[in-house]
Amino acid sequence: MAHLPVAWEDRLRLPPPAASVGHPIGSKAVPRMTAPAPAAPTWPDDIFRALKAAGVRQVCHVPDAGHARLIRSCEGDNAMQVVTLTTEEEGVAMLCGAHLGGQRGVLLVQSSGVGNCINMLSLPTTCRMPLLMIVTMRGEFGEFNPWQNAMGLATEAVLTAMQVACYRCERADEVGLVVENALRYAFEGSRPVAVLLSQRLIGAKAFVNE
Amino acid sequence: MPEAILHRRPLVADLLKGRDENLLVVTGLGTPTYDVAAAGDDPRTFFLWGAMGGATMIGLGLALAQPDRRVLVLAGDGEMLMSVGSLATVAMKRPANLAVVVLDNEHFGETGMQPTPTHAGVDLAGMAAAAGWPATFTARAETDVPRLVELARRTPGPVFAVAKIMAEKLPFVLPPKDGAYLKDRFRQAVLGKA
Numbered sequence: 001m002a003h004l005p006v007a008w009e010d011r012l013r014l015p016p017p018a019a020s021v022g023h024p025i026g027s028k029a030v031p032r033m034t035a036p037a038p039a040a041p042t043w044p045d046d047i048f049r050a051l052k053a054a055g056v057r058q059v060c061h062v063p064d065a066g067h068a069r070l071i072r073s074c075e076g077d078n079a080m081q082v083v084t085l086t087t088e089e090e091g092v093a094m095l096c097g098a099h100l101g102g103q104r105g106v107l108l109v110q111s112s113g114v115g116n117c118i119n120m121l122s123l124p125t126t127c128r129m130p131l132l133m134i135v136t137m138r139g140e141f142g143e144f145n146p147w148q149n150a151m152g153l154a155t156e157a158v159l160t161a162m163q164v165a166c167y168r169c170e171r172a173d174e175v176g177l178v179v180e181n182a183l184r185y186a187f188e189g190s191r192p193v194a195v196l197l198s199q200r201l202i203g204a205k206a207f208v209n210e
Numbered sequence: 211m212p213e214a215i216l217h218r219r220p221l222v223a224d225l226l227k228g229r230d231e232n233l234l235v236v237t238g239l240g241t242p243t244y245d246v247a248a249a250g251d252d253p254r255t256f257f258l259w260g261a262m263g264g265a266t267m268i269g270l271g272l273a274l275a276q277p278d279r280r281v282l283v284l285a286g287d288g289e290m291l292m293s294v295g296s297l298a299t300v301a302m303k304r305p306a307n308l309a310v311v312v313l314d315n316e317h318f319g320e321t322g323m324q325p326t327p328t329h330a331g332v333d334l335a336g337m338a339a340a341a342g343w344p345a346t347f348t349a350r351a352e353t354d355v356p357r358l359v360e361l362a363r364r365t366p367g368p369v370f371a372v373a374k375i376m377a378e379k380l381p382f383v384l385p386p387k388d389g390a391y392l393k394d395r396f397r398q399a400v401l402g403k404a
Contacts, residue, residue: 058274081274083303086295093264094271097236100256100393101275102401123261127389 043201044069046176047134051106054183056132057081058098058105060091066136066202067108088113089120095131096123104187107133111155112148114194121162124192131192132182133164142204156196165193170201214374215351218313221373222284223249224355225311225362231279233363234272234400238265238285240320242313246284247385253399257385257392263292266310270300273308273368276400280307282362287314287328287372294337300368301342309362309369310338315377323377338370345369 047070051059059074060083061067074080085091091107098105109117114135124131138145139152156166165185169178178195185193222245226235235255237243243257256272258265269283290312300308316329328334339346345365349358349372361369386392 058271081303083270083274083299086298089263090267090293090296090299093261093267096261096264097268097271097273098275099271100268100396100400101234101272102397103271103275105271120261120264123264123389126260127393129393 040069041172041203043172043175044073047179048073050176050179050183052077053180054187055104056106056183057103058083058095059108060085060094060105061108062086062088062091062110062113064108064110064136065205066110066197067134070108070134088116091133092117092120092123092131096127096129099129104130105132107131109133109135111135111137111139111196112151114155114158115151118158118162121159121164121192125163128190129192130186130190131164132186133159133192133194134179135194135196136202137196137199138205140199142199144204144207152199159194163192165191166196167193168196168198170198172201175201212350214315214376216349216355216373216375217378218245218315218373218375219248219380221355221358221375222246222313224359225282225284226250227359229254231399234276234279234281234396236265236268236272236281236283238262238283238289240286240289241315241380242284242286242289243385244380244383245313248383251385253395255385256396257387259387259389262289263296265289266293266296266300269308269310270296270303270305273305274303277305277307279400280309280363281305283308283310285310285312286319287312287316287326287334288318290314290334291327291332294334297338297341297343297370301338304342304344305368306366308367309365309371311358311362312370312372313375314372315375317377319377319379323379335370335372343368343370345371347371349373 058081062085075082088109095105138148159166167178167182169175182193182195226249237246237257239258265283265285269281273281317323335346335348361371
């Protein structure tokens with residue numbers, strides 16, 4: 001990890017390099033070097049506040065670790081209906097129905113799920129309907145699982161090809177503002193939009209046993 | 211299984227007979243869209259011309275948003291087979307005001323009448339029952355139609371019913387196909403002026 005700034009090592013939550021774990025037998029004890037536990041990120045709370053302020057009532061998702069905190073917030077809110085999907089395209093259709101019935105919604109997915117949505121995105125595009133997708137990116141900074149890379153690379157191109165606007169977020173302190181503006185784009189303009197939360201922002205999934 | 215004897219157009223007309231402002235209809239692409247158009251255009255029908263596999267989930271989002279109105283999804287067997295996952299999704303939410311009726315001719319009628327898996331015996335109502343839908347039914351004969359209508363229009367749901375219909379090629383009856391127009395007139399009829 002030497003090629004990354006120290007701050008990113010913390011955020012990526014990868015195990016410390018082998019050389020710093022433990023100590024040689026027989027030497028006197030040295031403190032085990034571990035990265036400080038990262039503080040829980042607060043940007044999911046910024047998203048939740050933006051969704052509440054915009055009157056979002058239907059939240060559908062195929063879960064991703066990056067969305068876990070936001071999903072918990074939504075599940076704890078009596079004014080929100082949270083729907084767990086079997087595949088992401090269901091959410092595109094569901095939010096079309098929500099719009100027909102006069103409610104606002106949001107679709108929370110991982111980048112791999114964007115590929116599952118392609119043809120269903122013809123619905124908001126053809127019918128000029130609002131759709132807000134919030135996409136947690138995989139296959140980027142610090143990715144351990146190479147099977148995520150293909151869709152990670154293709155996500156923005158796929159969305160753009162289907163006429164979905166993309167707002168990309170790299171920094172925690174801009175997430176709330178970006179989501180607020182994506183909500184405005186979708187619901188004032190009746191068009192589909194995706195907020196892409198970069199893996200650099202979220203932190204890579206750590207493949208270590210707890 | 212006996213040969214299907216129900217005709218789709220009169221069946222759909224029965225399902226929609228006397229509809230009022232409290233019935234919201236979503237049609238799956240292909241022949242169900244033409245069947246519902248043949249029964250009479252209505253701004254409270256959202257006709258799909260694409261988005262295959264989306265009809266049931268549009269119905270769910272609509273049913274959650276409009277809990278005091280009845281939402282009826284009329285879909286073909288090809289449409290429903292593409293979205294069997296939504297049987298699980300809807301079963302989790304159990305919206306009492308949603309009914310899905312599959313017009314099952316056991317064929318892809320739009321593309322040359324190739325047989326679908328229901329032709330080989332795949333039981334969509336059985337799949338819905340296994341997913342936990344509280345009311346499921348398969349209609350095969352004229353004598354089943356009154357119960358099918360009751361299920362579609364009034365029985366607390368979510369209701370999932372299959373109507374085994376003849377594989378017949380009928381004249382096109384085409385509703386408007388501009389999605390933005392269909393959406394706007396639906397919302398205006400349901401929600402009032404924007």
